[in-house]
Amino acid sequence: MLEIRNLHARAGETEILKGIDLTVRAGEVHAVMGPNGSGKSTLAQVLAGHPAFEVTEGSVLYDGRDLLDMDPEVRAQAGLFLAFQYPVEIPGVTNAYFLRAALNEIRKARGQEEVDPIEFLELVDQKLKLVDWGPEVMSRQVNAGFSGGEKKRNEILQMAILEPRLAILDETDSGLDIDALRIVAEGVNRLRRPDNATILVTHYQRLLNYIVPDFVHVLYDGQIVKSGGKELALELEAKGYEWLTGEAAPA
Amino acid sequence: MTSSVESLVNQQYKYGFVTDIEADTIPRGLNEDVIRLISAKKGEPPFMLEWRLRAYRRWLSMEEPHHWANIQYPPIDYQDIIYYSAPKSAKPLASLDEVDPKLLQTYEKLGISLSEQKWLSGVAVDAIFDSVSVATTFKATLAKQGIVFCSFSEAVREHPDLVERYLGSVVPYNDNFFAALNSAVFSDGSFVYVPKGVRCPMELSTYFRMNTANAGQFERTLIVADEGAYVSYLEGCTAPRRDTNQLHAAVVELVALAGAQIKYSTVQNWYAGDEEGKGGIYNFVTKRGKCAGAGAKISWTQVETGSAITWKYPSVILQGDDTVGEFYSVAVVNGHQQADTGTKMIHLGRRSRSTIVSKGISAGQGNNSYRGQVKVLPRAEGARNYTQCDSMLIGNRCGAHTFPYIDVQNSSSSVEHEASTSKIGEDQIFYCKQRGLNTENAISMIVNGFCKEVFQNLPMEFAVEAQKLLGISLEGSVG
Numbered sequence: 185m186l187e188i189r190n191l192h193a194r195a196g197e198t199e200i201l202k203g204i205d206l207t208v209r210a211g212e213v214h215a216v217m218g219p220n221g222s223g224k225s226t227l228a229q230v231l232a233g234h235p236a237f238e239v240t241e242g243s244v245l246y247d248g249r250d251l252l253d254m255d256p257e258v259r260a261q262a263g264l265f266l267a268f269q270y271p272v273e274i275p276g277v278t279n280a281y282f283l284r285a286a287l288n289e290i291r292k293a294r295g296q297e298e299v300d301p302i303e304f305l306e307l308v309d310q311k312l313k314l315v316d317w318g319p320e321v322m323s324r325q326v327n328a329g330f331s332g333g334e335k336k337r338n339e340i341l342q343m344a345i346l347e348p349r350l351a352i353l354d355e356t357d358s359g360l361d362i363d364a365l366r367i368v369a370e371g372v373n374r375l376r377r378p379d380n381a382t383i384l385v386t387h388y389q390r391l392l393n394y395i396v397p398d399f400v401h402v403l404y405d406g407q408i409v410k411s412g413g414k415e416l417a418l419e420l421e422a423k424g425y426e427w428l429t430g431e432a433a434p435a
Numbered sequence: 436m437t438s439s440v441e442s443l444v445n446q447q448y449k450y451g452f453v454t455d456i457e458a459d460t461i462p463r464g465l466n467e468d469v470i471r472l473i474s475a476k477k478g479e480p481p482f483m484l485e486w487r488l489r490a491y492r493r494w495l496s497m498e499e500p501h502h503w504a505n506i507q508y509p510p511i512d513y514q515d516i517i518y519y520s521a522p523k524s525a526k527p528l529a530s531l532d533e534v535d536p537k538l539l540q541t542y543e544k545l546g547i548s549l550s551e552q553k554w555l556s557g558v559a560v561d562a563i564f565d566s567v568s569v570a571t572t573f574k575a576t577l578a579k580q581g582i583v584f585c586s587f588s589e590a591v592r593e594h595p596d597l598v599e600r601y602l603g604s605v606v607p608y609n610d611n612f613f614a615a616l617n618s619a620v621f622s623d624g625s626f627v628y629v630p631k632g633v634r635c636p637m638e639l640s641t642y643f644r645m646n647t648a649n650a651g652q653f654e655r656t657l658i659v660a661d662e663g664a665y666v667s668y669l670e671g672c673t674a675p676r677r678d679t680n681q682l683h684a685a686v687v688e689l690v691a692l693a694g695a696q697i698k699y700s701t702v703q704n705w706y707a708g709d710e711e712g713k714g715g716i717y718n719f720v721t722k723r724g725k726c727a728g729a730g731a732k733i734s735w736t737q738v739e740t741g742s743a744i745t746w747k748y749p750s751v752i753l754q755g756d757d758t759v760g761e762f763y764s765v766a767v768v769n770g771h772q773q774a775d776t777g778t779k780m781i782h783l784g785r786r787s788r789s790t791i792v793s794k795g796i797s798a799g800q801g802n803n804s805y806r807g808q809v810k811v812l813p814r815a816e817g818a819r820n821y822t823q824c825d826s827m828l829i830g831n832r833c834g835a836h837t838f839p840y841i842d843v844q845n846s847s848s849s850v851e852h853e854a855s856t857s858k859i860g861e862d863q864i865f866y867c868k869q870r871g872l873n874t875e876n877a878i879s880m881i882v883n884g885f886c887k888e889v890f891q892n893l894p895m896e897f898a899v900e901a902q903k904l905l906g907i908s909l910e911g912s913v914g
Contacts, residue, residue: 232869235861260871272866276884282870285880289871325884342870 185210185381186231186251186350191242192406193230200226202406203242208350211378215392215417216385218403219425224385225269227403228354231383232266233259246350260286261293263349263380267339267356274326279338280304282326283345290346311344314371333364340371351375352383357391369394389421404429454540454564460520465513467491470619473519477588477622480595490608490618497612504775505804505836506744508680508717516651516682518620521564561586561625561641563654571625573637582666583628584639587655590626597628601659605688605725605752613684613746614721617653621686624654629664629695638894640669643685651682658688660695662728667698667894680708680743685720693728693755698736700893701749702901705741712771712800715743722749726758726784734761735778736892738901743772748806750779753787753815760789763889765901768801768833769909777807777838782815782848791822794886797833798909804836809850811843818848826856827885829878829909857885878909 186208193201200223208214218224230237231244233256244251251259274282280301288298299307308322315337327335336356343351353372357365372382372395384395392400392414400416401408402425409428410416420428461472470491474484499511561571561584577584583594591598608618625641643654660666683705689697699722708715718741724733735749751760762778780789795803809820826835837854859881867877883890883902890898 232865234865255873256865256868257871257873260869266869268866268869272860272863274863274866274881274884276887277880282867282880285872285876286867286870289873289876293871346870 185247187243187245188231189243189245191227191230191244192240193226193237194240195226195237199240200237200406201230204403204406204408206401206408208381208383210349210381212399213376213382213384213395213397215397215400216383216403217387217389217400217417217420219429220387222403223406224387224403225354228266228269228352228383228385231259231352232256232264257289258293260346261290263290263347265343265346265348265351267336267343267351267353269354269356269358271327271330271335271339273328273330275328277326278323279326279341280308280322283308283322283342286342287346308345311341314344314374315341316367317341332359333361336360336368337364337371340368344371344375347375347380349380350383351380352385354385355387356384357386357388365391366394389417392417402428460517463515463517465491465516465518465620469518473620473622476519476521477591479588479591482595482599483591486603486608487619487621490615491620493609494612494615494619497609497615499612500746504746504806505802505838506746506773506775508744508773511682511717513616518651518653519622521622561639563623563625563641563643577635577637580633580636581630582633582635583626585626587621587624587626587657590657594626594628597659598626598657601657601688601690603688605690605723606686606721611721613719614686617655617684617686617721620651621653621655624656624685625658626656627658627666627668629660629666631661632663633661634664635666638667638669640671642671651684653683654685656685656687657690658697658699659690660692660697660731662692663694664692665696668700669894670699670701671704680715680717682717682719683742685722687720687722687749689722689724689733691724691726691728691731691733694730695728696732696734697724698734699724699749701735701737701739702893702904703737703739703741703745704904706743707741707770707772708743710770712743715772716741718742718745718747720745720747722747723752723779724750724760725752726755726760726787729755729784730757731755732759732761734759734763734892736761736763736889737765737776738889738893738904739764739766739774739776740904742774745772745774745776747776748778750781751789752781752783753789753818754783756784756786758784758787760787761892762789762791762793762807763892764793765796765886765889765905766794766803766805767796767798767905767909768803769799770801771799772801774802775804775806777805779808780810780820782809782811782818782820784815784818786817786819787815788818789820791820791824792888793822793824794889795824795826795835796829796882796885796905796909797826797835798829800832802834802836804838806838806840808840809842809852810840811845811848811850813844816845816847818845820848820850822850822852823888824852824854825885826854827882828856828858879905882909 188204188206191201191204216224239252284304397414400412402410470487571585606614629635691697705716726733733751739745753760760780766774766776768774793805795805797803805824811818824837863881864877
């Protein structure tokens with residue numbers, strides 16, 4: 185589904201990604217871990233097409249298409265979803281209005297009929313249960329006045345409604361208390377299907393107690409320095425990152 | 436994103452066409468004879484001419500308000516303006532069937548139908564073309580309830596007592612430079628009188644169109660709601676694309692007697708000038724309402740997207756006890772537009788209340804200023820005001836300014852002022868794009884969300900129109 189080859193990217197003059205290789209197949213969950221400043225969030229943003237980053241080298245194929253050649257909204261319409269580390273507030277626009285507009289853009293791109301407000305509310309009804317919320321959240325303004333935890337939950341709700349093929353969760357666990365973490369993880373688990381895939385970007389192993397990954401990758405200084413199965417995450421938890429970063433440091 | 440921004444700015448002003456019609460146009464320039472000529476052309480009674488001449492003499496000694504408003508423009512040569520221009524065919528008409536087809540077509544093209552059958556939504560229209568009213572719809576229907584809705588010229592002839600009683604009672608002829616000029620030379624406008632206890636059954640509206648080059652438009656509108664009456668009034672405006680600036684100096688007076696309510700909505704879309712800032716309308720307007728009796732309410736809602744320069748402060752004098760004044764405004768500047776707009780709430784009555792919600796959006800190299808005064812006089816015990824003033828910046832070449840003046844002269848009143856400035860961020864746009872929306876839809880969604888509190892005060896048809904207009908005004912504004 186996703187093939188990243190030798191990906192280099194920079195913000196301004198600073199090179200952040202220095203040759204990433206990663207393959208994600210349908211049905212898989214990948215965890216990307218690493219210390220602060222290793223480039224985890226940059227990788228997530230570059231895949232979503234954030235204009236602050238410039239790709240200088242390498243390629244990314246998404247379902248056989250050149251992802252880097254697609255505008256951010258085209259990537260979204262093709263089923264790529266980013267759950268933001270810092271979800272953005274849009275005052276005056278309700279969740280319902282925002283999400284129906286987004287869903288309809290995605291449906292149009294897929295050649296499907298748009299949904300009217302009534303159909304949309306029916307659809308949302310089931311999705312709300314995933315994040316343990318009532319319908320009143322749909323008339324709240326997008327992320328405005330939400331607590332940090334509510335914002336993250338709202339990202340998962342959006343993901344549930346938009347049904348992405350590839351979901352990238354950027355530090356969705358950070359700043360969550362244990363109950364919120366459980367709700368978020370539960371939402372992600374219930375959305376797992378054989379035909380979609382998930383990339384979890386996280387600093388802590390904690391999230392992986394709730395969402396069990398198929399693969400774990402350690403990112404350090406813009407490169408993947410180690411990959412393994414779910415047990416790698418436990419090893420990291422026990423030993424910290426130093427044993428890997430020491431290994432990867434240039435001689 | 437730069438290219439999309441530019442295409443947005445360069446979007447054609449869709450109302451920029453000129454109607455080729457034979458006009459009765461007087462020579463440029465202003466003196467007492469011109470005023471006598473205008474008055475004579477309109478067949479006015481002597482009191483009207485006297486009033487005009489008093490205003491003119493006062494105007495001669497007044498100074499243009501150049502120094503305090505946050506706007507810049509070259510000096511206006513008042514002798515180079517045409518003060519009266521009317522389509523030749525515009526004589527008093529017995530029915531709409533007699534209106535020159537060219538004029539009907541002009542309004543059709545603007546999306547305003549003057550055929551009563553075509554209006555399903557129940558809006559009566561007074562159509563003003565340059566200096567005269569060319570048609571007023573639904574007059575007969577409204578007259579059955581005693582409501583007078585006609586052109587100002589007709590009101591001067593048919594209802595001189597009402598005009599004489601209320602004209603200048605809210606905006607005196609010597610109020611300010613542009614109001615004095617208007618009082619001297621005003622050509623036409625709308626007049627509304629709603630009798631005691633009558634709720635006007637349809638929206639009344641005036642559509643202003645400037646056509647002739649070098650002509651100024653000086654309309655005057657007077658709306659009187661007698662005790663317990665209710666009326667909702669809408670105003671729309673457009674003008675052709677021209678290289679030269681044109682002056683539009685209007686006066687609107689509202690009088691709400693005890694228990695009456697007037698809701699006045701404006702969607703202003705005068706030609707704003709081209710990408711280099713050449714041409715466009717100077718929109719220098721005085722609008723004021725008076726809540727003359729207890730419990731009266733006046734509400735202004737404005738969406739200002741056009742004009743090269745906007746200078747207007749729709750205000751409310753809260754004279755009666757328990758009166759209510761409201762001002763909801765969206766002002767958008769793009770390209771080289773400048774706006775200095777806001778309101779004045781003058782509290783005289785006890786427990787009078789006012790609300791001000793102003794949303795300023797600046798894009799391109801536009802410059803947007805909110806200027807608002809809240810004045811509470813000693814007698815106005817228990818008065819309250821709430822002001823919310825938000826600015827949004829799009830891009831980094833535009834400006835937003837806020838000039839609040841608050842003067843409270845008793846200790847039992849409360850005044851609140853909240854202000855915010857936000858920048859429409861790359862992050863907000865990216866967030867929307869990541870959910871599948873393109874840049875233009877994203878901006879339009881963010882901006883409409885920002886303006887929501889104002890739009891929800893507009894009548895339905897107008898709200899839809901305003902949202903579309905906002906989209907067009909800002910197209911291509913993000914670089």
